[in-house]
Amino acid sequence: MARLAQTHGLTDVQQEILATVRDFVDKEIIPVATELEHRDEYPQQIVDGLKELGVFGLMIPEEYGGLGESLLTYALCVEEIARGWMSVSGIINTHFIVAYMLKQHGTQEQKEYFLPRMAAGETRGAFSMSEPGLGSDVSAITSKAVKEGDEYVLNGQKMWLTNGGTSTLVAVLVRSDEGHPEGTAPHKSMTTFLVEKEPGFGEVRPGLTIPGKIDKMGYKGVDTTELVMDNLRIPANRVLGGVTGRGFYQMMDGVEVGRVNVAARGCGVAQRAFELGVQYAQQRQTFGKPIAQHQAIQFKLAEMATKVEAAHAMMVNAARKKDSGERNDLEAGMAKYLASEYCKEVVEDAFRIHGGYGFSKEYEIERLYREAPMLLIGEGTAEIQKMIIGRRLLEEYRFQG
């Protein structure tokens, strides 16, 4: 995009990476995205291309074979990719969260074993907190691990795993009572297990079943699944960080960077919707002139572009805050909340600009219209973001009187 969503102060390396990704999106993703999405087809060729570009290892440190880039670089790449097709950014996102959690919390052995494989895109990550009975309320998790000798035995059912079928490593959050007496706060008695498995569906490891793809209204192409653990045996050295009881904090840390990532997706989808709207508005004629010349449509375009700019600025701010080593929960929550709401609004305006054609599957905006709602839910709903933002504001602005 020529004018909107520019980011100042990028290094030459960042600019080069972004230009390469943008070029890939324009040539390899946009031309095929809608067709693949309608067929709900996994974009293997695109994934292979992104592997070659090193996108799967973008934030993994160089010593483990990655590019060692910042959260900002990563988020800007995600924004570009989502502009092309949101599902592709979903394929990368859970992988990125698991790699980040390993980098931050893994034992040395876990980092050395997993990160180089993840950087190469050979091992692909998914993360699993949600269950059929809970999503927002993570502390209500019922899946359980019980220690038996040098192993843990896991039982329970998980829900909504993005990349559940295609991944080969799932970070699974379960309750683990071992070492945590009765009455321990739920978030202090949860553990993240690093579960390796074969890709595909059915029994992908003894005791572990991925039943099949959930049929979704949008966000197709990328697989979203359930996961069933029936006496799944995991060795003790696959507890993330080697110590039980820290899973809740590890997952929340992962989700915090994931939120910047979802904000970036909202920015990318909104940008694409604006591009489609502004182009269509100059081609479609009513009452003797292009609809872009009617003030009501110009106002719509003005509102859409302002939202694209505002969301981008907040997303960049949240990423930079994390990169500087500071806590960014407030900024990430605000960016995720604003970018996802604005994305939905910009997409709806672009849809309206298309008139009846927006309802036709031949037009790209139809796909975006089904994709945008996912961003209102994933990595925490708007209500959950507002709870985080509100709590943090009351900490910062504590009444001193």
Ligand SMILES: Cc1cc2nc3c(=O)[nH]c(=O)nc-3n(C[C@H](O)[C@H](O)[C@H](O)COP(=O)(O)OP(=O)(O)OC[C@H]3O[C@@H](n4cnc5c(N)ncnc54)[C@H](O)[C@@H]3O)c2cc1C
């Ligand atoms: C396509 C897709 C992919 C996903 N991928 C993953 C994944 O990879 N891994 C994973 O673990 N999960 C994943 N999820 C699950 C997602 O994180 C949850 O759906 C989300 O957190 C919301 O949880 P829920 O669906 O159980 O809704 P609920 O928690 O049941 O919420 C229902 C409604 O109540 C509101 N609400 C809940 N609590 C409060 C409160 N205290 N105050 C006010 N309002 C409240 C919510 O905002 C929402 O509007 C995915 C979901 C989807 C749709």
